[in-house]
Amino acid sequence: MKVRSPSSPRRPFPHWLTWLVPVAALAGLLVLLAVADLPQALRADLPPLEILSFERIDLTDSGFRAVVVNGGPVPVTIAQVTVDDAFWSFTIDPGPTLPRLGRATITIPYPWVFSEPHRLRLLTSTGLTFDGEVQVAVETPTPGLDQLVAYALVGGFVGIVPVALGLLFYPAMRRLGRKALNAILALTVGMLAFLLIDTGQEALEVAGHLPGVLQGVALVLLSALLTWLALLAVASRRRPTETSGGMPLGLYVAWMIAFGIGLHNLGEGMAIGAAFTLGEAGLGSFLIVGFTLHNITEGVGIAAPLTPGRTGLPPGFRPGLRTFVGLTLLAGAPAIVGAWVGGFAFSFLVAAVALGVGLGAIWQVIIEVGRLLRDDAARHSEAVVTWPNLLGFAAGTAVMYVTALLVTV
Numbered sequence: 001m002k003v004r005s006p007s008s009p010r011r012p013f014p015h016w017l018t019w020l021v022p023v024a025a026l027a028g029l030l031v032l033l034a035v036a037d038l039p040q041a042l043r044a045d046l047p048p049l050e051i052l053s054f055e056r057i058d059l060t061d062s063g064f065r066a067v068v069v070n071g072g073p074v075p076v077t078i079a080q081v082t083v084d085d086a087f088w089s090f091t092i093d094p095g096p097t098l099p100r101l102g103r104a105t106i107t108i109p110y111p112w113v114f115s116e117p118h119r120l121r122l123l124t125s126t127g128l129t130f131d132g133e134v135q136v137a138v139e140t141p142t143p144g145l146d147q148l149v150a151y152a153l154v155g156g157f158v159g160i161v162p163v164a165l166g167l168l169f170y171p172a173m174r175r176l177g178r179k180a181l182n183a184i185l186a187l188t189v190g191m192l193a194f195l196l197i198d199t200g201q202e203a204l205e206v207a208g209h210l211p212g213v214l215q216g217v218a219l220v221l222l223s224a225l226l227t228w229l230a231l232l233a234v235a236s237r238r239r240p241t242e243t244s245g246g247m248p249l250g251l252y253v254a255w256m257i258a259f260g261i262g263l264h265n266l267g268e269g270m271a272i273g274a275a276f277t278l279g280e281a282g283l284g285s286f287l288i289v290g291f292t293l294h295n296i297t298e299g300v301g302i303a304a305p306l307t308p309g310r311t312g313l314p315p316g317f318r319p320g321l322r323t324f325v326g327l328t329l330l331a332g333a334p335a336i337v338g339a340w341v342g343g344f345a346f347s348f349l350v351a352a353v354a355l356g357v358g359l360g361a362i363w364q365v366i367i368e369v370g371r372l373l374r375d376d377a378a379r380h381s382e383a384v385v386t387w388p389n390l391l392g393f394a395a396g397t398a399v400m401y402v403t404a405l406l407v408t409v
Helices: 015-036 038-042 145-167 170-174 178-207 216-236 249-277 281-306 321-332 334-344 348-379 387-407
Strands: 052-060 063-070 076-083 091-093 103-109 118-124 129-134
Touching: 052 118, 052 129, 063 076, 063 118, 063 129, 076 103, 145 249, 145 281, 145 321, 145 334, 170 281, 178 216, 178 249, 178 281, 178 348, 178 387, 216 348, 249 281, 249 321, 249 334, 249 348, 281 321, 281 348, 281 387, 321 334
Parallel strands: none
Antiparallel strands: 052 063, 063 103, 076 118, 091 103, 118 129
C-alpha cells in the first residue's frame, strides 16, 4: 500500500472540474423535479388552470382571424368557438391543443357587420371560456404599398413635422440670457418628467394585456433598467469636461433628448396605427391632431442644450443643418415605424419592451439635462432651484398636460 508523505503536495482539482460539479448537480436537480413532478402532486385534486389570451383579432373579407396564446401552466385544447353567442365553424393552425406558451391562429368564416361590435368566445375541452372583443368591425388593413405610404405620412406628420417646427425656435433661443436659457432647460426637464410618467402609465397598461407567465410589469421595468444602465455605460466613455476632442456635452445631451423622445414617439405611432386597425378612425384622428400639437414642444426641448453658454459648447458654436436634420429624424421618425407596427403587426410584447426602453432613456435624459443646470449653478454659485427654473419646470409639465388633454378620450 502506497502511503503519501505528509510533506508531498496535494494535486489540485482541474479547473474545469470545479465548474462541472455544480453544473452537473444543478442539472440533476432539474431532472429530478421534472420526473417527480412535485407540483402535480400538490394539485392532484384541483382542476387544471387554463389561461388563454387573445393577442390579436384581424377582420378579413371572409371573417375573423384571431391569434391566441396559452399563458397557463398546462396544455389547453380549444373545442368550440362562438361568435355573438352562436356556435360557429372554425379552423385552427397548427392544431386545437396549445402547449404552454403555445400560439395558434384561429380562422372563423363569418359575415361580420361593418361598424358593429362582435364577441368571440373560445370554449376549451374542460368547459372554460375565454372572450375576445371587436368593438367596431372594420376590415383590418393588409400590408401594401398604399398602406405603407399612408402610415408613413401619418407618422411623419405626427413625429417629424412638429419636432422640426419646435427646432425653428432655436435662433430666437440663442438671443436669450443665461437665466432665461436655464428656465428653458428646466422647462425641458418638466416636459421629460411628464413624458416619463405618461410612458410609464402606458407601459403598465400594455403589460396588463400580456399573459401572466410573461411577467409584463417585470419585463417593462427590466427593459427600463437595462436601457438606463446601457446609456450610463455610453456616457462613461465621454471625457469629464468635454472641452476638446469629444462631442460637446450640450450637443450630446441634445442627441440624448432626441433619442428618448424618439422612443416615446414610437409608442405614439403604435397607438395611432392600432386605433385605425381596430376601426376607431375617430380616435385615430384625435390622436393625430393631439400628438402633433403635443410634439411641437419636444423640438424646443431638444434645442435648449444647444444654446450658447452650455457646458462644453465652444464660443460661437452653431449646429449645422445636418445636425438639425439628424435630431429631427431621430426624435420624429420612430413615429413612422410605430405606425407601421401598430397598423400591421401590433404585439403587446413588443410594445411593452419598447415602452420600457423609452422609460429608461427618458430617465437618463432627465439626469443629463439636470446635470447641465447643476453645473451652471455651481459655476455661478447659485442654487439649482431658482424661481425662473421652478417656473420653467412648471410650464413644461403644464404644456404637456394641456396638450395631452387633446388625446384623452
